Amino acid sequence: MTDFAAPKNLRTGAGQRADWRLMLLMASFCLCYAAVVLNMGLLAATDPTEPVIGDAASKGRPVRGEIIDRDGNLLAANLPAWSLYAHPHVMKDPIKVANALDRIFPDIDRETLLKKLTGQRRFAWIKRPVTPRERQLVHDLGFPGLHFGNREIRIYPAGHAMAHIVGSVRAEREDVRYTELTGSAGIEKHFDARLRAPELAGQPVRLALDLPVQQAVRAVLGDGMERLTAKGASAVLMKVRTGEVVSMVSLPDFDPNAKPIFFRGKAEDSPRFNRAAQGRYELGSTFKVLTAAMAIEAGVVNAETMIQTPSQLKYGRHRIGESHRMPAQMSVENIVVKSSNVGSAKLAMMLGTRRFKEYLEQLGMFDPSGLELAESAKAKPLLPPYWTDLSSMTISFGHGLAASPIHLAAAYATLANDGLRVRPTLLAGPQEPGERVFSKETSREMLRIMRQVAVRGTARRGDVPGFEIGGKTGTAEKIGARGGYDRNRVISTFASVFPTSDPEYVLIVSLDEPTDRSGRKPVRTAGRTAVPVAAEIVRRVTPLLDMRPRLAPVTEAPLTLNTGAE
Amino acid sequence: MLRHGLAMLALTIIAIAGWAYSVNYNTMTAFDRVRELRGQIAEEREALQVLRVEWAWLNAPDRLQRLTEQFASQLQLVPLVPDVLSHTAIVPFPEDPATTVEIAPVIDRSGLIPVPVSRPAAWRAE
Numbered sequence: 001m002t003d004f005a006a007p008k009n010l011r012t013g014a015g016q017r018a019d020w021r022l023m024l025l026m027a028s029f030c031l032c033y034a035a036v037v038l039n040m041g042l043l044a045a046t047d048p049t050e051p052v053i054g055d056a057a058s059k060g061r062p063v064r065g066e067i068i069d070r071d072g073n074l075l076a077a078n079l080p081a082w083s084l085y086a087h088p089h090v091m092k093d094p095i096k097v098a099n100a101l102d103r104i105f106p107d108i109d110r111e112t113l114l115k116k117l118t119g120q121r122r123f124a125w126i127k128r129p130v131t132p133r134e135r136q137l138v139h140d141l142g143f144p145g146l147h148f149g150n151r152e153i154r155i156y157p158a159g160h161a162m163a164h165i166v167g168s169v170r171a172e173r174e175d176v177r178y179t180e181l182t183g184s185a186g187i188e189k190h191f192d193a194r195l196r197a198p199e200l201a202g203q204p205v206r207l208a209l210d211l212p213v214q215q216a217v218r219a220v221l222g223d224g225m226e227r228l229t230a231k232g233a234s235a236v237l238m239k240v241r242t243g244e245v246v247s248m249v250s251l252p253d254f255d256p257n258a259k260p261i262f263f264r265g266k267a268e269d270s271p272r273f274n275r276a277a278q279g280r281y282e283l284g285s286t287f288k289v290l291t292a293a294m295a296i297e298a299g300v301v302n303a304e305t306m307i308q309t310p311s312q313l314k315y316g317r318h319r320i321g322e323s324h325r326m327p328a329q330m331s332v333e334n335i336v337v338k339s340s341n342v343g344s345a346k347l348a349m350m351l352g353t354r355r356f357k358e359y360l361e362q363l364g365m366f367d368p369s370g371l372e373l374a375e376s377a378k379a380k381p382l383l384p385p386y387w388t389d390l391s392s393m394t395i396s397f398g399h400g401l402a403a404s405p406i407h408l409a410a411a412y413a414t415l416a417n418d419g420l421r422v423r424p425t426l427l428a429g430p431q432e433p434g435e436r437v438f439s440k441e442t443s444r445e446m447l448r449i450m451r452q453v454a455v456r457g458t459a460r461r462g463d464v465p466g467f468e469i470g471g472k473t474g475t476a477e478k479i480g481a482r483g484g485y486d487r488n489r490v491i492s493t494f495a496s497v498f499p500t501s502d503p504e505y506v507l508i509v510s511l512d513e514p515t516d517r518s519g520r521k522p523v524r525t526a527g528r529t530a531v532p533v534a535a536e537i538v539r540r541v542t543p544l545l546d547m548r549p550r551l552a553p554v555t556e557a558p559l560t561l562n563t564g565a566e
Numbered sequence: 567m568l569r570h571g572l573a574m575l576a577l578t579i580i581a582i583a584g585w586a587y588s589v590n591y592n593t594m595t596a597f598d599r600v601r602e603l604r605g606q607i608a609e610e611r612e613a614l615q616v617l618r619v620e621w622a623w624l625n626a627p628d629r630l631q632r633l634t635e636q637f638a639s640q641l642q643l644v645p646l647v648p649d650v651l652s653h654t655a656i657v658p659f660p661e662d663p664a665t666t667v668e669i670a671p672v673i674d675r676s677g678l679i680p681v682p683v684s685r686p687a688a689w690r691a692e
Contacts, residue, residue, distance in 0.1 A: 074622035080612055157622035159629075215627035216645075466648060543646040 063152060064181055065195040066204035067166055067188075070246075070428045073211045075158050076166050076188065082135050082148040083128030083179070088117045090145040097143050101126065104137045128174070129153045151179035154188075156256040161214045163256040164274040165207070165248060165426065167374065185272075187426065189374035208244035208428045213237065216540045217247045221509070224533035225251055228514035234275035235510070235537065236409040240503040242430050243413060243422040245371070247541070248406070250275040277369065277376040280402040281510065284474030284526075286495040287398035288344045289450060292336050293415055294359040295347040297442045303333045303449060313342045315390050320345050323475075333449050336472065337457040341397045348396035349389065356392045360401075362421065362437045363411040371406055372426045379404050398474055405493070405508045412471075412495050416503035419443045451500040462494060462531040464538045466549020471496030471507075471534075473526035478513070489513050492526035494534045499550060509534040 067076035091097055094117035102110045105127055116124040129151055130138070138146055154169045156162065167186020171179050182196075183189035191205055217235050225233040237247040254260075254271040263270040268279060295301045306329050313320040326340050335343030348356050360366065368380045381403040384391040394400040406424050413422035414437055421434030438446075450470030454463045458473045474493040480486030493510040497503050514529040515522045523529070542549075623629075634643055644650075 073625075074619065077615070077619045077622065079616060079619055155619050155623070157619060157626050159626045161627050211627060215631070219631065464648070539647045539649075540645055542648055543651065547648075548651055549648045 063201050064154065064169070065197075065201055067195075068204045068206050069158075069162075069209050069211045069214075070207065070244075071210065072206075073158070075156065075162050075207065075209075075211070077155050077157065078152045079155050081129040081131070081151055081153045083151050083174070084126040084130045084135075084138060085147055085149055086117060086124050086126055087122060087145045087147065088119065088124060089122050091117065091143065094118050097141075097146070100141050100143070101138070104134060104141075125174075128171075128179075149175070149179075152181065154181060158211055158214075159257065160253045160255055161211065161218050161249075162209065163253045164250050164272075164276075165209060165373070166256060168256060168260075183374075185375065186373055190372045190377075206428045207426050208239075208242075208246060209248070209426065210246050210544070213541050213544050214247045214249065216544060217537055218249045218251070218253075220536045220540055221249055221251055221533060224529075224536070225511065225514075228511060228516055228529050228533075230511040230514040230529075232269070232275055232512035233510065233533075234279065234405050234508075235534075236276050236405050236506075236508040237537075237541065238409045238413055238422075238424060238506045238508075240413045240416045240422065240497065240506055243410065243424050244428065245406075245409075245424055245426050246505070246545070248274075248276045248426075250277075250279075274373070274375055275510070275512070276405045277371050277373050278379050278404065280379060280382050280404055281491050281493075282399050282402050282476040283405075283408050283493050283495075283510075284398040284476030284491070285339045285341075285344075286408060286472045286474035286493050287396065287401075288336050288339060289415070289446060289472045289495070290359075290363065290411055291344050291347050291351075291356075291396040292332055292449065293438055293442055293446045294356065295332065295351050296445060297359075297419075297438045298351055298355055300350045301332050301347065303331065303445055305332050306330065307332065307335060307343050307346050309335070309340050309343045309346070311342070313345055313393075315393060318390055320393060333452065336449050337452050339458055339473070344396040345393035348392045353387065353389055353392045356396070357387065359437070360395075362435075363414055364421075364423070365401065365403055365407060365411065369404060369406045369410060369424055371424050376404070376406065381407060398476060405510050408493070408495055409506050409508045412497060412508070413506045414438070415443060415446055416497045416506060417443075447497065447500045447503065450497060454496075458525070458527040459494060459496070459531045461527060462496065462535045462538075464498075464535050464542075464549075467538055467542060467547070468499035468501055468550070469496050469535070469538060470498070470500040473531060475524065475526045488524070490524045492524065492530045494526050494530040496534055496538075498538060501550075504547070505545070507534055507537060509537065 063078050066074060066078070069075055086097075088094055095114065098110060098114045098117050101113060102108065108127060113126070116126070126146075127134075128149075130148070135148060138148075151171075151174070156166055158166070165186055167188040167190075168184050169181040169188050170184040172182045173180045183192035187205065187207070188195065194200060195205065217237060221233050221235050224230075233249075233251045235247065235249045236245065238245050250273070252271045260272070263272065267273060268275075273279065296303065301307070309322075309326050309328065309330050311322060311326065320341055322341055323339075326338060326342070327334075330338065330340060330343055332343075332347070334340075335347065351359075364370075365381055366383065368377050370376075381401060384395075384400050391400050410422055410424045413424075414420065414434070417434075418440045419436055419438030419442060421437050423431065423434060425431060447470055450472060451468060452470075453459045453472055454469050459469075459471055462469055462471065472495055474491075474495070476491045476493070477485035477487060478489040478491060480489070491510060491512055492514055493508065496507045496509075498505055498507070509530045511530050511533070515524055516528045634641060
């Protein structure tokens with residue numbers, strides 16, 4: 001070994017020994033190179049991996065994003081679950097297995113299970129999803145050939161309250177390792193790509209809705225619906241400044257965690273139908289506020305202008321009448337407060353069909369509402385096929401155009417938001433300010449008139465002290481079975497804004513076929529049906545929305561005065 | 567001299583080899599431990615998720631409403647309506663200034679306190 005460091009022998013002492021040393025040296029170099037080449041080959045052949053610090057278990061499977069309300073309450077979440085499958089060919093006694101499984105899962109038909117396990121197939125799903133308890137029971141059986149696959153189940157903790165909003169999912173591409181859930185309705189469908197994006201899995205979708213408010217609205221509306229024996233009901237509570245929908249209820253509703261039950265009957269009577277965003281109804285006199293606002297904005301009248309209001313208005317073969325007696329002439333303010341059909345029709349005529357249509361379009365009455373629900377994209381308002389002057393006259397008091405309560409809420413919010421267009425949204429957070437539809441003066445004037453409706457008009461039962469409610473009632477007769485309007489079947493609506501001095505919320509309450517039987521004669525007008533329900537909603541939700549009554553200054557001396565000194 | 571140097575070199579190489587060996591094995595056990603901990607974290611996360619969902623489930627508005635109705639006699643809760651809100655100025659505080667100072671900030675910073683008044687819903691009374 002030491003000779004290695006003294007190579008002078010190489011030159012001088014020729015012979016066998018030197019050759020041998022040279023060979024040894026070359027061999028060792030070859031070995032070294034071979035080792036290097038081998039290592040390089042190995043590196044090239046294997047997959048490049050980092051040292052195993054990161055582990056698959058820590059990252060987990062890609063999960064569907066959660067949905068939360070504005071305060072972070074869970075509305076849709078995932079739970080790990082399992083699906084049970086079998087490899088029948090490794091089973092020793094399939095009949096015994098089938099009997100045992102039948103005892104654990106009473107909902108599985110024993111015959112079909114037996115057929116699955118004794119057939120030729122090498123793979124069979126038995127049940128999905130399986131709860132942890134059932135999984136333990138199957139484990140305890142200890143039969144070979146029974147396996148569990150991973151999957152997720154979607155849970156809607158808010159239950160009925162948010163059923164129409166969150167929507168539903170459906171399992172697609174089921175696999176023993178992973179199941180892909182796809183949105184099939186509501187927010188789940190509209191934001192499906194966003195909820196499935198793996199890079200956004202940790203970030204929930206935050207909605208503008210408020211769960212406690214939603215529950216309160218639902219409870220009050222449900223009570224009202226029951227008391228008035230209505231077929232259905234809907235309510236929309238929207239922030240005036242941002243268009244955020246704080247509450248949207250449609251009754252009857254359903255349990256989103258239960259398996260869908262097949263509904264026999266008309267689609268729009270199904271509990272799954274969202275009356276607030278999907279349903280299109282003639283919203284009746286609530287449109288008079290919009291007509292008056294347009295006429296004032298266009299400058300053809302002001303609130304004090306007197307209009308001749310005969311008891312009947314003839315247009316060709318058609319007649320427009322009033323629901324009750326009206327004075328022979330009325331101011332624009334009184335046309336709204338007393339709800340005159342003839343007066344509204346005259347305002348629409350003074351405005352002209354072209355301008356009337358322009359304003360309606362700017363208020364969003366010609367397009368789907370743009371709400372982030374899969375269903376509302378299809379809910380385009382129903383317009384007359386040929387728009388004549390007569391169409392303008394009837395639409396001026398809410399007949400001939402069917403829109404969803406969300407459309408109406410957005411139009412009222414636009415009017416209350418100093419005339420700047422408000423677009424409804426289910427997502428929390430501010431939006432870009434909309435374009436101007438009405439001037440600030442028109443907005444102020446209409447809010448004052450709407451307040452008068454609650455003070456001395458048809459919505460007197462809706463006045464909750466301290467909240468300055470203003471609005472307009474609407475009682476629209478439904479189209480009867482034999483055509484024409486049916487007097488006994490109405491949709492009664494109350495569209496309101498509160499507080500009128502500084503608008504914060506728009507509330508729309510709509511009842512389908514209500515009847516107030518508390519008096520001697522059954523009453524169906526909105527003033528006796530939708531309005532008291534809306535008032536109760538305001539009373540219940542304002543404390544939850546952190547609103548305090550603005551009390552008028554107390555004129556009488558308080559009972560106790562703390563003067564400190566006597 | 568050379569022999570000594572070589573011997574030192576050999577010893578150093580052996581020492582370094584020993585050190586490298588131990589570092590290698592320490593790293594491997596550390597990796598194992600990390601993997602184990604990550605597995606535990608994943609398990610805990612899953613448990614957390616289950617508990618979070620269960621919490622939301624137990625606090626479901628339907629369930630809470632059913633329970634408050636069921637235990638209405640013990641709880642004696644009434645819906646929160648604006649009529650139960652008032653101004654602190656109207657509340658007759660005790661005259662002792664010390665107590666007044668003590669109580670006022672504790673009750674409500676916004677100057678409004680809820681007064682427990684049971685009041686039936688307006689339209690039910692009609």
